[in-house]
Amino acid sequence: MSTTQHLQDFVTQVRRDILRQVHQVNSGHPGGSLGCAEYFSVLYQDVMEYSVDFDMDGKNEDLFFLSNGHISPVFYSVLSRSGFFPVEELNTFRKIDSRLQGHPTTHEGLPGIRIASGSLGQGMSVAIGAAQTKKLNKDTHLIYSLHGDGELQEGQNWEAILYAGSKGVDNLIATIDYNKKQIDGATDDVLPLGNLKKKFEAFDWKVIELKAGNDITAIKEALEKAKGLTGKKQPVVILMETEMGNGVDFMMGTHAWHGKAPNDEQLEKALSQNLETLGDY
């Protein structure tokens, strides 16, 4: 169990990693990555049971699936700082011959990643499949997954949500990064999602609403609560309200930093708001 101070330091360092990865290749997705820094940090530092001696089958450990693969910078940072691969490798993000592809993949064999993601809407189904294999293997560990809210516009999610609810896939804790923004603007302007809580409940899911999705204590409580709801014939979803670009003042409150890298000056400003804690790569 990590201390709150350690988690705060971890999150700050992850933010620096995100900003520096995206800046160094002038491409990538800082907004959603920053918004989910606390979630990933709590999940990997505090909640999940796993081995860093990576094995693709992941028997007898908790597994995580990232569906919205474009937020790879936060995933890579947290995986490396949790011990899956050297932190220095973050320097290769999106560069040729790298295991850190723009969107995560198993193709280059990066430890910690079990499926490619990037084309949206597939991760919920994959997580369900992995959850069902756990049941067949009589493995009581859990499956965690993360999805963008805009991603729920992809119809396949609703096939998966229907299936998981109807078939009682109760070893799955899905989290929606509910930041209410997507590339073209506010989700309410692009294609409103309506009442997500009611929608998931109508599909027989247990719903946890997490208003403070950038607060490590609140995230921890939500995940613990979710764990307590597993094994009861229903899948669990956390509607996690986050702030895109969290921790960098000029990236917050806008969708502009969904897929845009900061320039030199912007990077310095962003880093000055997040001072080095665990050491830059």
Place this chain on the structure above:
Amino acid sequence: MKIYKNTGNIDTRSGFGAGLAELGKTNPNVVALCADLTGSLKMDEFKDNHPERFFQIGIAEANMICIAAGMTIGGKIPFTGTFANFSTGRVYDQIRQSVAYSGKNVKICASHAGLTLGEDGATHQILEDLGMMKMLPGMTVINTCDYNQTKAATLAIAEHEGPVYLRFGRPKVANFTPEDQKFEIGKAVHLTEGNDVTIIATGHLVWEALEAAKILDEKGISAEVINIHTIKPLDETAILKSIRKTKCVVTAEEHNFLGGLGESVARTLTLNHPAPQEFVATNDTFGESGEPLMLLDKYGLNAKAIIEKAEAVILRK
């Protein structure tokens, strides 16, 4: 020439069902997923005997493909079953990202391929699936010719590590390959020896190729018939060896000439040993409703068409 005996007409999909049922008994890691077509895919026996390993996904093929990909994590070997159209075109992106690019051990088993689906018409008669699947890096593509071969292939792909597309069909067709055959992925099967023309066929057209060879033989033309059950990886060695001897080739498949077996053979020839080739395949067209045999005749996918192309290609030597 060697004459093959039809031991009785039976559908290739039943060969899949029989193979899957056997895998149920012999391989505890095999799981089966179906999108509301259990009966059509002949998956009932597996379902009835191993209900805990059978997953009814409903009419949701994208979900099915990605659930299958997820199920490989932890060591399961998922076999998905639906029509060829919904096994490929409908879920191309899911197969591309979650199965092929991710290198997952999923077996995509597809029935009712091609024109022989018949009366359902063009919406269901996919003629592009081999092309789509062969273009995916790492994907093994198999199209079997009869009941026995389909059963053998089903057993063989469970032993193969990696994504596989296995294509078969609905109509009852001649069953002529040995019951106890060994199915070797990527290995062509020489059916007849000949010197004048090579006929390379896959799927339902392999029997038609044998029928064509018999008639050609009566006309004094000796045809070498090769059954290519594995379109990718292609057995280039066997193909080139035959064509170096006969100097010309007819390819035959229940598929569009674009993207199918014929194109793979043409590439092999272009790179190694250019030779005249004729294609028995659909000519960049959709199908239509009708009786399967009448459709095969209308679209030129039978023994008669193979004979015509063989006679034409010999003149181009």
